[in-house]
Amino acid sequence: MVVSLSRRGDVEPFHAMDVLADANRLKAEGVPVISMAVGQPSDPAPAIVREAAAVALKAGRIGYTDALGLPELRRAIAGHYRDHYRIEVTPERIAVTTGSSAAFNLAFLAMFDAGDRVAIAAPGYPAYRNIMAALGIEVVEIELEGTAYLHAEHLASAHAEKPLKGVLFASPANPTGAVIPVDALKALIETADRLGIAVISDEIYHRLAYGAPDTTALAFGRDVAVINSFSKYYCMTGWRIGWMVLPEKLVRPVERIAQSLYISAPELSQVAAIEAFKATQHLEAVKARYAWNRELLMKRLPELGFALAAPMDGAFYAFCDVSRLTNDSMAFAGKMLKEAHVAATPGRDFDPLQGHRYMRFSYAGSHDEMVEAVARLERWLK
């Protein structure tokens, strides 16, 4: 028999998963590893979310829903735009997705053809690059080279070199935590519009900014595609539930592709997610703990030699320049895990060119864990 292998399957592995596998192996051997490697909240979903799921499970059948999601959830998401951003979005423009990960697939498939050039920032979330590469889209990585976020000028000069069809950015960003200030966001979107470049704004870390209020890209353009998720602020990573706000013209193409790719997002998670917007008091307490962790790491990591490579404006990440300690962050992360029992993510996943100089620490864990991790790193580095 012939085993057929496509070139598309030949994407980069997610190197952080190797660190994670090693951390899990050590944990299984009874080693008390502190994981600052994974980008997920350590808290469960809010109680009212879990209760809604329990009621739905008990009531019986969980089935397919409309491909674009349960009308009640789409209305709840539209309500969130009204309450949080003071922006009117009709529920018809909202597509509920299997996490934001599925939203990327749907957006890329509906917006771009193979060979189209789409810009992303480096460092950036690796799945953007990997999904686009698998779909045959030409990924144009714009090296930020020390600037915290993608500027309008970056976009204009990449486009001048060879025209772009789209741009994708996140604010707050993974791995840097950087937030694009309002004026710069406006300039970026207006520049994209002027140059005929389609915009995708990944807003998965909204509600997790520590300095400025959230501004959605929708404030500067009705035709941007916004992607968001219940994974991060709402502590629902494993529920695999997210959403998109789409320009009207994209709704039907996304619906058609979603019908065939996924049929629908899981109904149980959709029923539960309706309640998530009511859990603000609880979720703000979780965020306050991240802010407390952030204060600690912002002070202590640079003192230990982990220079901050970007301002810790949002999300729950510290992105550090480790070139004072190593020029191979992958090997360094492995050694740190084995000897100090602290897991963090090497920068390679986020930036194939410069990543060897960087590491990402997630501070979504408990405060006690952060205190202990810092103490272990200090002992180890001595």
Ligand SMILES: Cc1ncc(COP(=O)(O)O)c(C=O)c1O
């Ligand atoms: C910037 C960014 N976007 C999207 C995702 C994917 O999240 P999910 O598919 O759980 O919504 C992540 C996960 O870490 C992320 O960091």
